[in-house]
Amino acid sequence: MTKRILVTGGSGFLGSHLCDRLLDEGYEVICLDNFFTGRKQNILHLIGNPLFELYRHDVTFPLYIEVDEIYNLACPASPIHYQRDPVQTTKTSVHGAINMLGLAKRVKAKILQASTSEVYGDPEQHPQKESYWGNVNPVGFRSCYDEGKRCAETLCFDYYRQHRMPIKVIRIFNTYGPRMHPSDGRVVSNFIMQALRNEPITIYGDGSQTRSFCYVSDLIEGMSRMMQTEADFTGPVNLGNPAESTIRELAELIIRLTGSKSRLEFRPLPADDPVRRRPDISLAREKLGWEPDISLESGLKETIEYFKGVIREEG
Ligand code: NAD
Ligand code: UDP
Numbered sequence: 001m002t003k004r005i006l007v008t009g010g011s012g013f014l015g016s017h018l019c020d021r022l023l024d025e026g027y028e029v030i031c032l033d034n035f036f037t038g039r040k041q042n043i044l045h046l047i048g049n050p051l052f053e054l055y056r057h058d059v060t061f062p063l064y065i066e067v068d069e070i071y072n073l074a075c076p077a078s079p080i081h082y083q084r085d086p087v088q089t090t091k092t093s094v095h096g097a098i099n100m101l102g103l104a105k106r107v108k109a110k111i112l113q114a115s116t117s118e119v120y121g122d123p124e125q126h127p128q129k130e131s132y133w134g135n136v137n138p139v140g141f142r143s144c145y146d147e148g149k150r151c152a153e154t155l156c157f158d159y160y161r162q163h164r165m166p167i168k169v170i171r172i173f174n175t176y177g178p179r180m181h182p183s184d185g186r187v188v189s190n191f192i193m194q195a196l197r198n199e200p201i202t203i204y205g206d207g208s209q210t211r212s213f214c215y216v217s218d219l220i221e222g223m224s225r226m227m228q229t230e231a232d233f234t235g236p237v238n239l240g241n242p243a244e245s246t247i248r249e250l251a252e253l254i255i256r257l258t259g260s261k262s263r264l265e266f267r268p269l270p271a272d273d274p275v276r277r278r279p280d281i282s283l284a285r286e287k288l289g290w291e292p293d294i295s296l297e298s299g300l301k302e303t304i305e306y307f308k309g310v311i312r313e314e315g
Helices: 013-024 087-106 145-164 187-196 218-227 247-258 283-287 296-314
Strands: 004-008 026-033 053-057 069-072 110-116 166-173 200-205 210-212 236-237 244-246 262-266
Touching: 004 013, 004 087, 013 026, 013 145, 013 218, 026 236, 069 087, 069 218, 069 236, 087 110, 087 145, 110 145, 110 218, 145 166, 145 262, 166 218, 187 200, 187 296, 210 247, 218 236, 236 283, 244 247
Parallel strands: 004 026, 004 069, 026 053, 069 110, 110 166, 166 236, 200 262
Antiparallel strands: 210 244
16 A cells, blocks of 8 residues: 655645655655745645645644654744744644654654754764764753754654654754745845845854755755664764855855855844854764765755746746
């Protein structure tokens, strides 16, 4: 029988690419979303596919359906969105994980939790390995996301130890690509939209902070390989591109690739903004045989084409 797979947060940026991939592989997909940051446009092309089902639901409420696998991606990922309703953000990660783990337990489904590099906080170890416990402020503006995701990881591991459930935890590092929301607020979408409109590029701080940017197709490949690993491999495993850039370098690259006339505008750095971030992906290489192969330049070119289309549609 065809496997039935639940993707929570399925109409968001990563979730919609995952739905595409699972349908291409011939699975039945239930895409669940409350449309907090997700958009119908991301999955419009899937409506009418007999293997695809869209379900409006909030993961903070229990869910009773029958599925074989669960990818739990529901949670706003951009700092401006997850800080808009921080209580709901914590609830989404924590109650959402409890509900999805409870569902997985009842129907004996395998569950993959989308965790984040934010569990390392403002890291004192560089690059970050999975064995590092992190440096997280528990009472700051980012805590609703960071601590919510950390607690979701705890819940996964307690369900694994207590109920011997098959869990898979991935820690996603900054990922970008087509279908990011144009006003998502994350750095890649902000800079590309600003560059295409010849508006000032808003650099927070002096732009010397670093991130390591992974293209969406690479990330989805890693996520899918993780779900297929042997039962005893739980992770957590880092998924990201180890090529590290400063935010200023990213701005300059986007200006060059778009041929923009934008200038750089420096704005105050938000509180607790991590100074450096780069994944150590040795574990993913070893266990998943995975590493990213799309360079920042080629990934950005694809993403720029996507945002040009968004601007054309806006008229
Ligand atoms: P996104 O905001 O585009 O997608 C999140 C989706 O979850 C949206 O469709 C949103 O409407 C939905 N959602 C939010 N709260 C919900 C709720 N209570 N019930 C049901 N649906 C809800 O973000 P994304 O980049 O696609 O991120 C997907 C997942 O990956 C998130 O869990 C995020 O924390 C994780 N992640 C992403 C990145 C990245 O760089 N993209 C990095 C680390 C972790
Ligand atoms: N950033 C920036 N200008 C923007 C948006 C973000 O300089 O318009 C910076 C932000 O301060 C951070 C980095 O870019 O240092 C990445 O931010 P993002 O919100 O994409 O993700 P984060 O990794 O901080 O969760």
